[in-house]
Amino acid sequence: MAISPIMPHRGERVGRGEKRLTQKRKNNAVSSKRRKGAEPSAVPPKPPLHPYLIMAVAAVLPGVGQVMNNQANRGLLFVFTMIALGYVTYHLSTPEISLVGRYAGGLFIYALSIMDAYKWARVRWVIFHHPVSAAPSATTASGEMPANKMEHS
16 A cells, blocks of 8 residues: 555654645645646636725725725724724813814724725726736837937946
């Protein structure tokens, strides 16, 4: 009976480090199989949502704009920071201060989260809708270097 180099024999104990190596070997074997016979997917990638839609959702529901941008951890961070700073500024303010002043810390993070959601949605939108072009060559069509490149050579 041949023993597989990847998996230990039935009665053998495997240590933690060996388990990791075994898992890496399995993953490498699977990924190399995928690479050899991999054909490009016929399904086009899903386009990102429009940045204005993301901004509107982020304005109504704090943190959800980041979730719609596939940044759930970032959205949770904004929500918890907004709540924490709102709580701190509420307890540090006096009763005479307005509602906006009492929750100024939370409102500041709220405004940042809206801008952040829009910014990343815009980046994703521009990347998706502008195809990658080849780098410009250093020579012109006739094979000569442009005038501004000659000065630096």
